[in-house]
Amino acid sequence: MADSRDEPSRQEDLDWLYRRAPGDGAAGAPRAAPATNIANDADIRRRERAFLEQRRRRQAAQQDRRGGPERDLRAGAQPAAPAPRAPGADWAHREPVAPVAPAPGRRRHGPDGRIRRSPVRRTLRAVLVPVLAWLLFTLVTPIHAWSAMTTIGWEPSYAGRVGNQPGTAILLVGSDSRDGLSEEERNELGTGEAEGQRTDSIMLLYTPPSGESVLISIPRDSYVTVPGYGRTKINAAYSYGGAELLTETVEQATGLRIDGFMEVGFAGFADIVDAVGGVDVCLDEPMADEKANIDLPAGCQTLNGSDALGYVRHRYGDAEGDLGRARRQREVIAQIATRLKRPSTVLNPVRWWTVTHALAGAVSRGDGMGVLTMAQMTRGVLSVSGGSGASLQVPLETTNGWSDDGTESVVIWDSERASAMFEDLSRGDTSNIAQYAG
Template structure:
């Protein structure tokens, strides 16, 4: 008989009391205690130990009937299985998921950088003395009628004509706050009668015709006393391409618009517009009873709608659509040499805030829409209210509600 103490790997027969409660009862049964044994990938087939109760002993004990003729339950197959292969299978799956997530994040970062690198840059910094930098950021967002990048078929489809060069179709001052105020988009009617450095007084879009973006920026700085921190311009090709890249944009058309010059015949009501109709919608002037003011309002409406569509999961989470949107936006885009990608992102975020009713969409305060000048019928600003608005922006005063007179309606007060 071996004098070795039983170890944790030894099977022990544990007596169980019979029906009479006496351990000597003839009904005594034995069960095999295999607790403490390590599981292996297969049933034990050999080994040695006390009384043959090694690996073979366990099997023998399990197979040996108890004194009462009752056989203990054999070990379940699963008790002997090894979980290691299953764990090894799970590890590659987790790694694959992490790899895919990392690749997707890299794509999300690389895509806008790639698009930004293709943007055309131009010197838009005015000459001479400029206003001091304010406490927030001010950007000039310009929509031009440039046909550059459009094919002959597209010019026909979009009803743009074949004019060369570029002129301003919209001028929007974008203010983003550093003090927690709402972002602000302020339309400057292109017929606004203002002094243009070196050219007397004229409609503000003449500044663009006389000296391009540089003179337009200088003119806006002179009449607002706001330093312009960046310049962003998008042409016809950019408008249409961006809309088509996201599968159309939802616009609520305020009234029936049949405008042959803009190439549209739109019914009143909310609808999905493709690139051609969206471009006509923001260009239309003669079918709108409010003329340039109505068009400026529709342009701000469109900018908010396109950013709302661009921010949806159907655009951002689909790689091909996300790529198409960013690169379509880059085509036909012109930015100032001193305009950074961060500046452009502030403009886009301001447009997005307006689309979600978290920003303000305004028009520079107006006194008259039919002010007679040497340049013809023009738009005259309400000087007092305009100065007050620009002073608030210069001081980055948080604006939560539209200031008086910024609804596009003429007012003398």
């Protein structure tokens, strides 16, 4: 539809829209392109709306001054054409519209129309995404390995079982079973041909709600009461009734309720050591033991899996006998934990996956043990290996005792000190644990 306004009025509107002074340029002459500071399409649309609103108001005011055309229309009169105005009549009353600044945080468009993203945001995204992915992988990997472990029945169900104490107590057992080993593996590991299954090592890992954790060796020749079999060596409990009877025996002897059970065999132990890259030992004198298949020179050296197995099994020719072997077992466990938490292991996704799943394949866990128990056990082992926990053996009266019938050489606990130590643990208190060492 044609514009009904006169040419001067229309020209005035165009002058106002493009910020030209009234009368600039001759009528009909080409005008220079207006200089504007319009930033984007949204700003142009806002200016157009402001212009149209201003024009509507001006027309309404003109109609009111001419006697109200709306009333005339209601009376049947024809609307009057707008009276011509001199250019610039109301120019001074118009206020320029300020450009709209982009809203904070909104994306801006570059000259090519593409969205420009903040360099800081791009940097944060480039850093945070890989870090979060690595953290997720690091947490999920041991959980997956834990779920893939072989499980064994271990929890006893005897009447009057010991009640729960604060914290978590895990029974760690090294089995001397040769089952599943080939002839070549038996020769390599020097396990011999003994039949049956006994516990070559027994350790109790206690992690309190707060305070230092403690790893306690229980000598395998400890003379205790095995339920249903009378007083005998504690390692016989496993051969008599497996993990369940061993757990019941330890609970009766210590007064602590066992919350979890972990078992590793000869081959599994060697695999774990190889998976973490070996363990470092320093010997004051050569170590030779044909029964443990070990022949090591004096000095500091890194042991592979088979040599490390002989190192923790050695007792013949050791002045400390079984106590020296228990001490070396705790030493190697601490070293394995230390190597597991090295940045070179944790930060390398391939190595982290390989090591954790090698551990899972070498160790059996008690049936029903959950991820929370795993977390408590891990905290305890890392505490001991890092030096903030304690490592000791059950207080002993003698290592040269004899069984009641005088046929077996056994280890006798110091009943008074051992009872006091386990009583402290039953209350969740490890603050005085150092007094029971040695």
